[in-house]
Amino acid sequence: MARSRLTPERESELYAAVLDLLREVGYDALTMDAVAARTHSSKATLYRQWGSKPELVARALRANKPSDLSEIDTGSLRGDFREMLERTDDCQMEKDSALMRGLAHAVHDNPDLHRALRELLIEPEMNGFEEVLRRAVRRGEVDAGNPALKLVPHMLIGAFVARPLIEDQPVDHAFLSVYVDAVVLPSLGV
Amino acid sequence: MARSRLTPERESELYAAVLDLLREVGYDALTMDAVAARTHSSKATLYRQWGSKPELVARALRANKPSDLSEIDTGSLRGDFREMLERTDDCQMEKDSALMRGLAHAVHDNPDLHRALRELLIEPEMNGFEEVLRRAVRRGEVDAGNPALKLVPHMLIGAFVARPLIEDQPVDHAFLSVYVDAVVLPSLGV
Structure with a gap:
């Protein structure tokens, strides 16, 4: 092309x-x-x-997700999550949340969209995440066999989808910071 | 009426x-x-x-959710989650997952639907959950001040939405059991 x-x-x-x-x-x-x-x-x-x-x-x-997560390397997993949040403003989070709601339904009915999203968005994003988590394992912050290592995206997607659904509140920095500290880090044993 | x-x-x-x-x-x-x-x-x-x-x-x-979660009382939080899973078969989970995907989008555009869902489905379900968690706190399994107590539904909704999206796999007992043990219980300190 x-x-x-x-x-x-x-x-x-x-x-x-x-x-x-x-x-x-x-x-x-x-x-x-x-x-x-x-x-x-x-x-x-x-x-x-x-x-x-x-x-x-x-x-x-x-193209809307320009920052490469694997570049984030603050020296601690908690710092890396903070840095991920810092890179996105509240308005952008609400927009991402709206896209996620719309797409979670659309991908189910459109296998071509699902395949394209997986190749171009989901897998690169997962790879970036895995790199951040791999470094935490190498630093000894997280046990290499911790089963939650593969479930971090699921936890975060839950925060994005459930916050407006259950509490009728937009997803913002304040909520995601609490969520990372209360759910993501403890499940990883940090 | x-x-x-x-x-x-x-x-x-x-x-x-x-x-x-x-x-x-x-x-x-x-x-x-x-x-x-x-x-x-x-x-x-x-x-x-x-x-x-x-x-x-x-x-x-x-009406599709006939079992009252607050009735579940096996004596341990892990047992209560196991019992919740036992009450739903894999086929029903896939159906629930499909409904959740469709509704997460629809509620955003339909405030009347959101209000009705909140009153008739989300709040009763949350109350059932809270009762199960309250008993775990009373038994001393979970610290009363644990911030993850309010975030259990978010974690579970994440499992339902992200599993098909990321892994192209249906939500089933096997996955949810792993998720509860790896994410939900550790975040609650159990």
Whole structure:
């Protein structure tokens, strides 16, 4: 794919428009026509650059997550989690939470979206997480055989989904800090 | 409301049909017309008995959760969690997981549904949970000030939502048992 034809600025602009549409109308109602209209580009260009709607959406989501978690290395696991939270502001968290709600449903009905998300977003994110956790194991903070090591993403996704559902409150730094200290770190024995 | 006009059997039948429709088409596409057609009843009857679609859906979901968690009292918190799992079979868990995915999105756009769910399903469920946890505190298994006491539902919802999303695996007894032992009990200090 000749992705070089778009400037990085144009690409970012396009991805931002896709995410806005995703939050406004959801995945099912998001059409390539709507993306073309919103971004003043042709559908032919969109298909040439991204191949399909699931791939365009997955790449837009990936571009929205620019920071590489594996770079975070403060010297303690608690510090690394703090740093992850610092990198995202409350407004961005609410937006991520909205996307997660919409996508958890959509991926179930759209295997192509699920595959694209897994390859382009979920696996790179998991790898970054695993690197952070691996360093904690090497420092001796976490036991290498602790079964919670594989369940950290599940705990965090729970915080994002359950907070608005149960308490009707947005997910923010204050809540996630409490959650990390009360749930994630104790389950890892930290 | 003259709910007595329906026999309990007829009511269960109707609730089961509502949940089937909910899984098939989702909340937004579920219409009172479709419920009436599927259950061979009149729309007037549905509105007279339940008042509105959000209330009908919330009551159907509540009826689907017949066991009162607060009755569970095996003498240990680990035993109580085991008993909760025993009461639900794998097939029911997959169905619950599908409903949760669909509803987490729908409640965000439908405040009436959210309110009805909170009153009829979430709060009674939370109360049952709290009773089980309160007994663990009274037995001295959990410290009364442990901040994870308020976060157990978040952890469990995370297991239900993240398992299919990340690992493309259904939620089942085996996974939930590992999750309870690796995440829920350690965060509670058990």
